[in-house]
Amino acid sequence: MRLAELSERSGVSTATIKYYLRERLLPPGRRVTATQAEYDEEHLRRLRLVRALIQVGRIPVSTARDVVAAVEDDSRDQLSRLGIAVEALPHGPEPDESAPSTAVARRTATELLRRLDWHFNLEIADSSPAFGMLVTAIAALHRLDYACDLPHLLPYARQAAQLAVVDLDLVEEFGTPAEQVEAAVALTVLYEPVLLSLRRLAEAEESNRRFGSDS
Amino acid sequence: MRLAELSERSGVSTATIKYYLRERLLPPGRRVTATQAEYDEEHLRRLRLVRALIQVGRIPVSTARDVVAAVEDDSRDQLSRLGIAVEALPHGPEPDESAPSTAVARRTATELLRRLDWHFNLEIADSSPAFGMLVTAIAALHRLDYACDLPHLLPYARQAAQLAVVDLDLVEEFGTPAEQVEAAVALTVLYEPVLLSLRRLAEAEESNRRFGSDS
Known part of the structure; x- marks a missing residue:
């Protein structure tokens, strides 16, 4: 699907999708012409995750990028991808080891x-x-x-x-x-x-x- | 007890206690001279609540003041004081009624x-x-x-x-x-x-x- 359809089906504006692409929160589309790219169901699914992290969880973009990178890391098995992705989420202040x-x-x-x-x-x-x-x-x-x-x-x-x-x-x-x-x-x-x-x-x-x- | 002892027993600096007094997060001490006030166990206990709200819960001072006011409101019974105090805590974004x-x-x-x-x-x-x-x-x-x-x-x-x-x-x-x-x-x-x-x-x-x- 083209960007416009991805936007319509996900409910995310094309400007926001472009921003997510630039920030590497979404994998790039498959380039079909110099100015057009093709997106698929995986992009739609990933957008859902990114919205959950950023719009609902209010997680910073750089943190969301780490989460997405862990989710995408094919070199690891499912369990460690899951573990690393959840660990990349914010966890509040670290323990104060001096106390x-x-x-x-x-x-x-x-x-x-x-x-x-x-x-x-x-x-x-x-x-x-x-x-x-x-x-x-x-x-x-x-x-x-x-x-x-x-x-x-x-x-x-x-x-x-x-x-x-x-x-x-x-x-x-x-x-x-x-x-x-x-x-x-x-x-x-x-x-x-x-x-x-x-x-x-x-x-x-x-x-x-x-x-x-x-x- | 004097301010210095309240500070020592609570682990909260005198400057912070004075700030909490000014912000009406703590009830005023009992004035004994023009420059000295006396504090009691109730102040110590209240400090514990205020620290829980502000230092741990990272709740804004104005919200903490509403919580403390509800806790202190003797005109209500225990159940409604409790309910109003918890309701005064932050609850995240309100429902978007247009969606x-x-x-x-x-x-x-x-x-x-x-x-x-x-x-x-x-x-x-x-x-x-x-x-x-x-x-x-x-x-x-x-x-x-x-x-x-x-x-x-x-x-x-x-x-x-x-x-x-x-x-x-x-x-x-x-x-x-x-x-x-x-x-x-x-x-x-x-x-x-x-x-x-x-x-x-x-x-x-x-x-x-x-x-x-x-x-």
Whole structure:
């Protein structure tokens, strides 16, 4: 398809598509004349991922480029492409290694993964941005003297494990490994606000049950 | 206690405490001389909440002021103080009412709450920022043509309901209603990165189980 059709089918303006092409967020079209290129279903799919990252996830263009590069890297198998793409997503502030609370938090987080029997994560923990994000979050709770020990974290982690099953079931609905990697990254980003809003609504419901005047 | 002790015990610099006092994020101390004021445990506790909101949650000062005002509002009962304080937290972009995907998403979100039998939320849904956040998130998934129907959302919402039970159990560990309201708001903010990082770690674990070479 031509640029105009790609724009119409994706709902993204031709100017924005040209910008994404320049920024290497989309692979170049197949050149047919000096001024025209041909695009295909892969471009349409990639646009969907890029919009999820940039328009919904508000991820910087340079970060989105790293994510897309990992998704496209044919030299790796599906699992490591997926891992690298998700790791390229923003993870908030890194742990402050000079703070004593970080050392405590790192021990708590490591013990948590051990108790969950998450082998994979324990091996890669030190280099994993998601593990760093967890350490930062636990350190903040410690520093402010809010309870954040294993009995509080384990139920959270068990719920997260069940969410991951739901997430991966959805990913496996996609046909090819390439589509699955794209979907896994997009859904990681797109379902975060779903999860956070549902938690707040559930908290309101649970608060009403416990503290409401008709309870 | 004097300002210097409040600073030492809270780990917040006197300059920052003075700034928070000026911005009405902390109630004024009890004036003892023309230049000295006395602070108490309530100031220490409030500082903890303010740091959770501003330093960890990166919430703007004006928003934090609204949250604190709701927490302090003695004219309301605990449940409505809690609800108003959490509603004052940032909730991301509001639904774009001009987009057709928003109307679809609003129907999906309403049906979801109905199926969960969350009465409280169904009544307040239209004015709830958390409901708006959910509608925005579902609309984004619809617009990008990713599956986001009831069979996908229900397991998420059920996990959220279980997380809310864990959250409220933790809140009820605090002694007084005033402390509980403060803790509920702080923990809503502080546990969000815990949850998101655990979900990413769980996804890596689950991906490894399904796509790993030794699976």
